[in-house]
Amino acid sequence: MFGLGWVVLCCYAVSALNAMYQGLNSPGQLTKWTSTGGDPCADNWKGITCSTNSASPSSSSRVTQINLSSLGLSGGIGFQLSSLTAVTDFDVSNNNLGNQIPYSLPPNLQTLNLAGCGYSGSLPYSISQMTSLKSLNVAHNQISGQLPDMFGQLSAITTLDLSFNSFTGDLPESFSMLSSATDMYLQNNQFTGTIDVLANLPLKNLNVANNKFTGWVPSQLNNINLQKDGNSWNSGPAPPPPPGTPPAGGGGQNRRPAGNIPSTSGSSGGGGGGKKSGVGGGAIAGIVISVLVVAAIVAFFLLRKRSKKSSTDIEKTEDRSFPPVAPPPVEGKCDSFYSNTSFIYFVEMKPVQASSMVNTIKFETADAINLKPPPFNHHKSFGEDKSFDENDFSAVPVVPKKADVAPPDATSYTVADLQIATNSFSADNLIGEGSTGRVFRAEFEDGKVVAVKKIVSSALPGAMSDDFIDMVSDVSRLRHPNITELIGYCSEHGQHLLVYEFFKNGSLYDFLHLSDEYSKPLIWNARVKIALGTARALEYLHEVCSPSVIHKNIKSANILLDSELNPHLSECGLSSLVSDADQTSGYSAPEVSMSGQYTIKSDVYGFGVTMLELLTGRKPFDSSRTRAEQSLVRWATPQLHDMDALAKMVDPALKGLYPVKSLSRFADVIALCVQAEPEFRPAMSEVVEALVRLVQRANMSKRTVGTEQGRSGGIQEFMS
Template identity: 65%
Template sequence: MSENHRVGLALFILCIVGLKPSFILAATDASDTSALNYMFSAMNSPGQLSQWTSSSGGDPCGQNWKGVTCSDSRVTQIKLSGLGLSGSLGSALDKLTSVTEFDLSNNNLGGDLPYQLPPNLERLNLASNQFTGSAPYSVSQMTPLKYLNLAHNQLKQLSIDFTKLTSLSILDLSSNTLTGSLPNSMSSLTSAKSIYLQNNQFSGTIDVLATLPLENLNIANNQFTGWIPDSLKGINLQKDGNPLSSGPAPPPPPGTPPIHRSPTPKSGKGGSSSNNGDSSSSSSNDSNKSGIGAGGIAGIVISLLVVTAVIAFFLIKKRRSKKTASTDIERTDNINQPPPFTLASNDLHQENKAIQNPPLVETKKLDTSLSMNLRPPPAERHKSFDEDDSTPRKPIVTKKPAVVLPSNVKAYTVADLQIATNSFSVDDLLGEGTFGRVYRAQFDDGKVLAVKKIDSSALPTDTAADDFTEIVSKIACLDHENVTRLDGYCSEHGQHLVIYEFYRNGSLHDFLHLSEEESKPLIWNPRVKIALGTARALEYLHEVCSPSIVHKNIKSANILLDSELNPHLSDAGLASFLPTANELLNQNDEGYGAPEVSMSGQYSLKSDVYSFGVVMLELLTGRKPFDSTRSRSEQSLVRWATPQLHDIDALGKMVDPALKGLYPVKSLSRFADVIALCVQPEPEFRPPMSEVVQALVVLVQRANMSKRTVGVGSGSSGANDYM
């Protein structure tokens, strides 16, 4: 080989070696590449994004993908504003853990905003798109977030908890269809400079914003009511288009903390510490500036009156002790005769009206002492002020108002129920739960109901009938199509029973786990439908009922199915009102309990979400939450299944064999994504039920269930029909 050939070959080899890092070894982290591949596919593989690809591989950093900025091997910014992009965002963006700015504003992207957004964002801009549904709860965990813009979309619900967003400076939620009151957690936005809420349907007051260091606030064209807090009157405020109250705001009730951004002045002893910030009254301004509120002045005046009256009493008593006239003695002992110096209760009331907000406790004490001629209190605390009257006073007993039940809730007798259940025969036993046994009851008119006989361990037999009726009245108020309806109750002879609507198809537990039901297995669509209906029931208890109701006992045995396989959540509210419910539930954990419950014994909305995730796992796998017949590594369903939920191959092997492979792969994967969120070990990372409902609604819509109504949970459609 000639010298020239050798040199040429050497140069060729060097070129190959030199080029190797750029086209053989990818410069981008594999998880980032995978997330962008999925995102590109979800956006319908737009031609505007040159070099992007939906297939596995590609090199966003090494190939300089459009709109992508990298640092080392990690993607740090994605800026694709105004490119006419369509489709959705996909559900893998949470892998982009190094992305700090995500801007896809001014496009045509739509669908629900995904839970899976880059978790460590400082700037998130999705404005001017066509996103629907809810502002996702996952934003609540973005503690570095400084800028959030979701304006000009079609969002209907604000599911963000702002408690941790203390770095957020600019918040723009304008021009959506957001409803309801502003969440109390917005008071945590201690760095907020500008908030834009205009052109929505918000209602309630804006008091929650009063303490924020705002410079710009736009609330125009909403349904806000009440008054503008004084602390917000000095900023750039736009408020037209709201039914706000005009004129000076009324004074706050006694004890209300001041609403302004300056340090709170210390209240005088016995006085009220509340003030209105910039009060419309000049006199109240002056008193506030002096450091003594109106309540403080009232306390001082009243204290002086009391001291003066007591001194006068002692002087009078000393003077009278020197006299022997019987008339003087009679006057001293007669409590109806006013002393030389007295202030009647009515006079005191008039003076109190002139002095704003005296403390209620002090007023009561003063009225009592004055009505007894201001006699000094004896040494013994519980002795009467009137030392001459040794007759014991009867305590004042306030009669508890009678509990009024809805007209549709019937009071049954024990005799009625004994006849209907054949004296609570074993043949009519439907099941046994944490709080008692449930029996099938058939009445003379042909009506069939379910009777739950509450154990004495849950509700002692000496419980008063009125107390039990009060519990029943609370349960009777629950009204939702996916919550089991209460028909009546019985409280006689130490027995306490609740009577519910009866569902002939039994429980979800029966369908999934009893061998005799194998002839009519649930196909995929009814399983998603059952999950959605149950989620809606929990959303109602958590987010519609006020105060919120924690169910505490979510399990497949408490999900009853009607003839059309619609789910109905039973025992709703029961565990919240029974006195020993927590103790009993902790003794009977069947694999549904959240980790924090097993540690503390305390239940919450988030522990309900976890239990619901376990039920979804039952629907997915057909397995029980805890099964001691399996190998040790597979006994706990959550522990066994959770690591496999994001592995599509493993997921396929986990699916209930009763489905016989007839399920849509995409729907299965999204179903698993929701499960993974619900059963997270940290309660704060679990989504609210409203977000779970939205995700399941999408699955139901895509499954197009109306086309598959053959038999009970059976059908002839193949897997391709579910896409």
């Protein structure tokens, strides 16, 4: 009988290899491979190496190495490779694999060789998570654009080969974290700036020839095997190092990684003069700086003592402003907007109006994208801060303190109040209906318009007023610009109602599926904006709230759009009201359909389906289509990494106006989110980061693609 190890291999590794075989067009060179089932270890599939767990010799073997180098393969390597968790060496070099490197790669690699495959685009962010990676080779491709600052966790890398590509821009600062790098090949690219970031790495071999580097070669690199011709190095002696900078080391082996120490632009001259200026002047300056630092610290504490006030006085005299650090989440509650896994990304995107006369499309930003938190101003309230815009979907809200929201920070309404505002819950005011209740438009005497959700009695059986109030209390603490705000509630006479802010644009479902012929369709940047805002809302629920809040009902009908098309996720915190998943909805994750068990990864799946709606304009399940196309996920997933097929899948309402690279990366994120196995779906913080990078690159795009180019198959790639 097969052991548990074989079951895991069969379910995950084999299916990934089957998909890879199909993506490579089932080539005859891959002897013993099959497109369905099989045993790659027992049947000796070509290029596959397996090993047995030494702790349990009776268990089945696992695939640990894949070497398909120089076999004349063509096509793609599939999108399920992240399930190959035991693979440490992956080499598909010197094949015609074209297009873009897939996002999904084996996560625990030590060696990754994608050289000479014809890849374009950019490096996928997933590489930045491969903390065991020792050798990365993507040489001799057509990878372009600025090299992402993604090397901070790759301190195990010893060999990095990016040569013979079209990389541009300065070397990323995270190169300084490659503390094990001994061999680096950057030649024949279009890198600019200096190579100071490499100064303190333990390099033995460095090739930076034929780029556009400027400045001086750091003196630390003079004693290694360095090839530097074909650049615009500065002539003459290098300027002295900054005050306090340690003297340059002699050899590569004895140097420590730079860390936070600024790299120096060393002199190309001899050692005597450099030593004099570097040690004497630096030491004196260092002493002066130390004295100034100590004085500043003393002054800081004196001023702090003098200006110290009680917390009561501060609350009375100051408006709430940004806290200097993210407060820890309260156990069991969700009072903090700040992510405990990464900085919040600030992107202000303004939609470009669609027009039949426009044949290009771009993202417009009010300011350059900033991946750092904004500066804190402890003396300015949000009311005075002009940078805070209620229509900016990425702006950070004022986060109330726990004391402000317990008891619930929501207005208590009577049934009579809401009956008057909704005209006795008339059908004319009905704006939505779901499994947990109906939603009505309500207008009060002062003209204020809200949305009232009338919860069905079956969702709250019996007199569960206390449970309802507890739920209201928890929901009222959910504060995020992309989450619908709970304004009030009503609990009397056996009725349970929730009062939310009202959005006249309705839901994303309405925009995609119910728009009439006179409605303007959502253009591409608006769709990305909606996806990113919704992802941020889920990141907040999953990774900021403690414990995590599972939504359980992610779908386009629960994503409401304001006048600026900013998304607001509704139904948050109401998971206790959600009954078993609707098998025909198309949003339900496989594990929910089988076991009824929801996790945060079930939400990720529903989000991926919603992204598919944004991409294709199709409903998640459409019984009016042919049987093969009724399930959107089942129909679309195999085509997400085929650019020709992807171009045909795009919502016709876009009329071909979309950035091709942006579309491809959008599809990559979808493929990850809708994977059948929940453990292989990404965390929402990773999804947010991937979408932010997509927006960044789209903002740098200089060209767009039209319908005729898409039809011809000669889809232009965007330069970024």
